[in-house]
Amino acid sequence: MVLLKGKKREFFVKVSEDELHTDLGILQLKELREKRFGDIITTHLGHDFVIQKPKTPDFFRHCKRVGAPMVPKDIGIIIAYTGISKEDEVLDAGTGSGILAIYLGSIASKVITYEKNAEFVKIARKNIEAAGLRNVEVRHGDIISEIVRLDEKFDIVTLDMMDAAQVIPYVKNVLKPGGFLVTYSPFFEQTKDIRAAMGKEFSEVRTLECMEREIKFVRGRTRPSTRVVHTGFITIARL
Ligand SMILES: C[S@@+](CC[C@H](N)C(=O)[O-])C[C@H]1O[C@@H](n2cnc3c(N)ncnc32)[C@H](O)[C@@H]1O
Structure with a gap:
């Protein structure tokens, strides 16, 4: 590409x-x-x-999208607060169009991402192939039932899916000591369920919202954009 x-x-x-x-x-x-x-x-x-030469934000703008891809401002928070590096192995769900997986795969050594919708799996695989990433594997399956079967261990687990709270009790079994769990949730109710599911096993738990405001340059009327956009809440926890 x-x-x-x-x-x-x-x-x-x-x-x-x-x-x-x-x-x-x-x-x-x-x-x-x-x-x-x-x-x-x-x-x-x-x-x-x-x-x-295309860079990761170009894939965000141009690749085929399904569902609600995570936006760069929120991906930036995940990268910054987990300190993801080239040694890290990541477990991700749900894949959606694979946008988050592509960003993480361009930094980490390996990303395994689960998606339950077969059509989305095909789209994500195409997007990941177009991004030239061979270290991102899309697995077709429901993470809620699949996580208990996993015998791999990960440095970071990212959950961008409606029922993330149901997966959290099993995350500690696949997370390396000191590893990070990150969830992304558009609603307060979902975020409260996530925080409750984390219980006392995780430390440094914090929920953030990232506000991005572009500055509009108009002659004599330069100011921040008046559009207020909510995307989601990012909860970051450490084992
Ligand atoms: C908001 S989208 C994820 C977007 C993705 N992070 C991106 O940046 O492109 C949520 C996805 O999770 C998938 N999903 C929901 N529940 C799931 C589950 N239990 N296991 C696997 N995938 C699931 C949905 O089919 C949907 O594609």
């Missing part, structure tokens, strides 16, 4: 023999085979695009 960045438009494309028909003209994608990152590809109408 490559990112084609124009002045006003960008395209996320696979290097192939195909033509890409755009409102700015046709691009011959086979030309990408002879080019390098930083080179220019031009449509038949003369519009230039810089060829760029």
Whole structure:
């Protein structure tokens, strides 16, 4: 996959023999085979695009999405507060479109992610393949029944699913000492169930909400965006 960045438009494309028909003209994608990152590809109408190597946020913007993918501001909190590193092994559920798994997989040594919906599994696998990640494995299954069968141990467990509280009692059996459990929940009620399920076994438990406010630059009226957006509550706990 490559990112084609124009002045006003960008395209996320696979290097192939195909033509890409755009409102700015046709691009011959086979030309990408002879080019390098930083080179220019031009449509038949003369519009230039810089060829760029895609980074993880590009996958967030362009990959196929199902459900409610986690947004970068919340993923940032998880990365920062768990200190995830290249030695870490991660257990994730549910996969959804695989956005969180892709971000974590681009840092950690291994990510195993469970998704119960067969269609979502296919989509996530395609997205992960497009991201070029071989260390992210999508398993089709219900984490509530599968977690008791796992004999692997993980440094971090991330749960972004409605019934996370039902999985929490089993997390300590798959978490390495000092490992982190992170949950993501849109609602207060769900978050209270999660906190109750954590009981006394976890330490350093904290629930955070990350408020992201873009600054809008308008001549004479520069100010923070007035859009207030709630996404979810992130609960981070340590064994
Ligand atoms: C909010 S989405 C996850 C989004 C994902 N973290 C991302 O960033 O793309 C929740 C997903 O959890 C899946 N799910 C819900 N309960 C599950 C379970 N018990 N086991 C596995 N997957 C589950 C749903 O099918 C859905 O795809």
